Amino acid sequence: MQSPRGEPAVDTVPGLSAGPVVLAWLTQFLVGTDLFVVAPLLPHIAASFAVSVAGTGLLVTAFSVAYVVASPFAGWISDRWDRAWVLVVALVLFSAANVGTALAPGFGVLLVARVVAGLAAAGTGPTVYALVSTRARPQVRAQVLAVVGSGLLTALWVGAPAGSLLGRYVGWRAAFVILAAGTFLLAFPHAFVWRARPAPAAAAAPERSRRPGTGVAVFAVAVTTLWAFSVYSLYTFLALALHSGGRATTVPWLLVAYGIGAVVGGQVGGRCADRADPVRVTRSALALTAALEAVVALVFPLTGALAAALALFALAAYAFFPAQQRHLVDMFPERATALLSWNNSALFVGLSLAGAVGGQIVHVLGYPALLYIGAAVAVPACLVARGRPARPRGEAERP
Structure with missing residues (x-):
């Protein structure tokens, strides 16, 4: 079809x-x-x-x-x-x-x-x-x-x-x-x-009345905004904080540790989302993101411990994104590009808020305080992330 x-x-x-x-x-x-x-x-x-x-x-x-x-x-x-x-x-x-x-x-x-x-x-x-x-x-x-x-x-x-x-x-x-x-x-x-190729026939799509509505979609992508604020409040001001603390020479290799953790985290999140409920993966990633962002704040003065904490934080944080994308595509297959576009817009909104609000927080309270606030923002994201609306009893799950 x-x-x-x-x-x-x-x-x-x-x-x-x-x-x-x-x-x-x-x-x-x-x-x-x-x-x-x-x-x-x-x-x-x-x-x-x-x-x-x-x-x-x-x-x-x-x-x-x-x-x-x-x-x-x-x-x-x-x-x-x-x-x-x-x-x-x-x-x-x-x-x-x-x-x-x-x-x-x-x-x-x-x-x-x-x-x-x-x-x-x-x-x-x-x-x-x-x-x-x-x-x-x-x-x-x-x-x-x-x-x-x-x-x-x-x-x-x-x-x-x-x-x-x-x-x-x-x-x-x-x-x-x-x-x-x-x-x-x-x-x-x-x-x-990407030219269309012949494909075997498949079962008909579910009735339109059973598809999640726009309100569910907005609620789903709002989680990405909270995630992005939490993650990019840490990343955006990391180099600035290290420079201010006299550790400018550590910036390149700490960013490499962060980058490697992010790439590995994306692969781990993707594999887990394909083997389990993607929403469980997003919730687990958000919970770990909150905990590890607080750990980064605690060990920030210790460069060696900071490198390890940054790698683990990035691994947990970026495990969220492919699981969230799969969740959106699974819920809205006919509107996949639109939902992924909304999701990317939500990411940029969170990133922009992290830059605008985070700068003021760093100026007044310092970088570690911003990390604790970022961790706190990830907590409600974890709590509000939800899956596909419940199906009527006896209805088969789509493959």
Whole structure:
């Protein structure tokens, strides 16, 4: 059975080969590198346009706001049109925005280019996740999502530093040219590898009246906002706190420990979600996130213990995300891209709140106090996370 767009129905998918998964991983890595590389390049950009470093921070804000606003709309379009072509158009637009970033003659044009990049990015990540999740076998859906999501996490601790080095030695404009070329080249294989393939017939979808409503969806993705605030309140100000404490030399390898923990955590969370109820995995991850964030606050003065605590915290925290994605896709298979788009928007909202509120807390109370508050926020997220509404007695569970 096929969907109205001609794509295989969720329960009839024969599975994914390595090629599409690698392609999806590379896409997430390059788009993630573009997102994370801006911060270390801000001093170079500020010097080029004679603006303050604080002023260049608008570039990050503009990208994030554009992404949050556009993501639900992009998901709505993707669920009603061919997802592969939506992804191709988004990648071409993203590449053009990076060319505009590299060639911008003034700061105003640069700001507009970053807004366009944010709009285009909103159509890439959720669409990639939806294409992968709806074609992966249900038994390994969360694991495949975790593998693809690790591209974004790898960009956090590999792609961004590499881009920073490029900015230092060949100029910040060249870094964006390279990213533009990479995303443009990726658009071509995406146009072919996701073409609909014949699939065996499957049982009819459940009646519309039995599907969870929009209120359930909003409630589900709100958990991601709380999770993101908890996680990124720790990450955003970690380097600043270490610099202020005279431990600047420890920043690179502590971030590597964090990054490795995050990548491993995503894989663990994916495997567990495929073998157990995804909501149980999200609740367990949130509970561990709260506990370990408090541990990080306690051992913050001890560098060795801090490295171990950061790795464990990241492992627990990032186990949440693939389980949450699988949970959303399982609940709303016909609206998979839209729900994953909402989820990504919720992530950016939590991240933005962590940056805005966290800075004030660090200034007034100090970094450890922010960690205790972040841990406290993860607790209600754990309590409100809930699964699929109960089924009538005797109704069979879908495979």
